[in-house]
Amino acid sequence: MITYYSWQRCAVIFVSGLLLLGSAGSFAADKDLLDILLSNGSISQEQYDELLQKQQLQAEDLTAPQPAAPAADSGVAVTLDDTGFRAISNDGDYAIKIGARVHAEYSNHSGDGYLRDIGVNEPENGTSLRRARLESSGIVAREWGWAAEVDFANDEVAVKDFWLRYLGFEGLSITVGNQKQPYSLSIEMSSNDIPYIERSVADFLLAPFVDRAVGLRVDTSGDHWFFAGGVFGEALSRDFDDFDDSDDDDLRRTQGWGTSGRFVYAPVIADREVLHLGVRASYRNLEDNPVLRIRDKTTRISDLSIVDTGKISNYDDAFLYGPEFAYSRGPFAVFGEYNDVSLGREGDPTADYNSWYIGSSWWLTGESLASAYRIDSGEFKRVDPASPFSRAGGTGAWELSARYASIDLTDKAIIGGEEEVLTLGVNWYPINNVRFMFDWSTILDTDKSNAVREEADRISFIQMRAQLTY
Numbered sequence: 001m002i003t004y005y006s007w008q009r010c011a012v013i014f015v016s017g018l019l020l021l022g023s024a025g026s027f028a029a030d031k032d033l034l035d036i037l038l039s040n041g042s043i044s045q046e047q048y049d050e051l052l053q054k055q056q057l058q059a060e061d062l063t064a065p066q067p068a069a070p071a072a073d074s075g076v077a078v079t080l081d082d083t084g085f086r087a088i089s090n091d092g093d094y095a096i097k098i099g100a101r102v103h104a105e106y107s108n109h110s111g112d113g114y115l116r117d118i119g120v121n122e123p124e125n126g127t128s129l130r131r132a133r134l135e136s137s138g139i140v141a142r143e144w145g146w147a148a149e150v151d152f153a154n155d156e157v158a159v160k161d162f163w164l165r166y167l168g169f170e171g172l173s174i175t176v177g178n179q180k181q182p183y184s185l186s187i188e189m190s191s192n193d194i195p196y197i198e199r200s201v202a203d204f205l206l207a208p209f210v211d212r213a214v215g216l217r218v219d220t221s222g223d224h225w226f227f228a229g230g231v232f233g234e235a236l237s238r239d240f241d242d243f244d245d246s247d248d249d250d251l252r253r254t255q256g257w258g259t260s261g262r263f264v265y266a267p268v269i270a271d272r273e274v275l276h277l278g279v280r281a282s283y284r285n286l287e288d289n290p291v292l293r294i295r296d297k298t299t300r301i302s303d304l305s306i307v308d309t310g311k312i313s314n315y316d317d318a319f320l321y322g323p324e325f326a327y328s329r330g331p332f333a334v335f336g337e338y339n340d341v342s343l344g345r346e347g348d349p350t351a352d353y354n355s356w357y358i359g360s361s362w363w364l365t366g367e368s369l370a371s372a373y374r375i376d377s378g379e380f381k382r383v384d385p386a387s388p389f390s391r392a393g394g395t396g397a398w399e400l401s402a403r404y405a406s407i408d409l410t411d412k413a414i415i416g417g418e419e420e421v422l423t424l425g426v427n428w429y430p431i432n433n434v435r436f437m438f439d440w441s442t443i444l445d446t447d448k449s450n451a452v453r454e455e456a457d458r459i460s461f462i463q464m465r466a467q468l469t470y
Helices: 004-021 024-039 045-063 113-117 199-203 453-457
Strands: 076-081 084-089 095-110 126-140 146-150 158-169 172-179 214-219 227-230 254-270 273-287 315-329 332-344 348-363 397-411 414-430 434-446 461-468
Touching: 113 453, 126 158, 199 332, 199 348, 199 397, 414 453, 434 453
Parallel strands: none
Antiparallel strands: 076 084, 084 095, 095 126, 095 461, 126 146, 146 158, 158 172, 172 214, 214 227, 227 254, 254 273, 273 315, 315 332, 332 348, 348 397, 397 414, 414 434, 434 461
């Protein structure tokens, strides 16, 4: 049997629940209900006052500005600095980096009028957007790395680095995809970092064989040594990256495979002193009787070649080898490489070609190339200015550079010619991401083996670059 007092308790509980669940918009109706309950004796004045106060507080809470809900922890740290845009998960398992490089250049020849007198077209002068690349790289599940780099310079699209890398072994990485073959200090170093606008004439001997290609590469290193080796198929493009932009269909028929290896030993590694010694070798086998041509170009946009083997149609295979060295102490650095190529030809004797260069740099503002050395890749990276340029003060970094280079493409019946080139340069790094470069080059000597080489030692050329990279 339900008594008056039990019904009263039920009414109080019921009304309390309605008030707690009610909204601010029902405040007036709830008060009328409380007045009725009080008037018929269902609740006491004390209970009335208590319930009314609770309802008022509830209404105020609902109409007051509500604090924003705390943002959920995304678990990602995002940074934007001189190394580019980066997003890294808090556990370090996932990361992505986005960057770019822009190289705008100007070149101009002098003394080339003598070529016109012998019926040879003068080299092209002018401006070019040498590189306009978008670059991205990252880590997936901590043990997998990737990179994707595409160049949009001069209204063309070219794939550069495009690879997948396994990082699960300590001190060792395995990379599959389009990438640089491990051969030559100057080619392995980024165009952002070498102290000259052009790689040397010596590197034109290497370009047809050890440019970027699709393959598998293994890198490993210790405290004072580095080794990289791999097996590679064909390059995605016969445009030899930083060397040649030939569109000759015959040259694009080249097929085959190759293997390259590079070993570096650095007995001295310190903040302002590095001694780098290296040796490398490469073998490339060609199939389907391809066509090969080795030649230089005075500048990227120029169509003038001083040394040129012409088309070699019976090329069978090639073996490359040579040493490299670099020594940096304080603001001074010296470096060099020697290359030898033995070219096997079906039905003809082997042809031997060689090239070399020696270069130096001197940091007028006191920086040291040694500070940018990385033994885990066996190369020098970008040097940071000690005093970045700004209106508030700072000079940036100033570097003088010099290089003497030689190439010999004459052997047996192939008369490709010999050439020696001197380059002097000045580089200004106002900040880490920006560099302005000026190079002056002159052809010192040739073997005079054709009409162009007879006049080539009269030719010199200047090049300038504005560079942004991050």
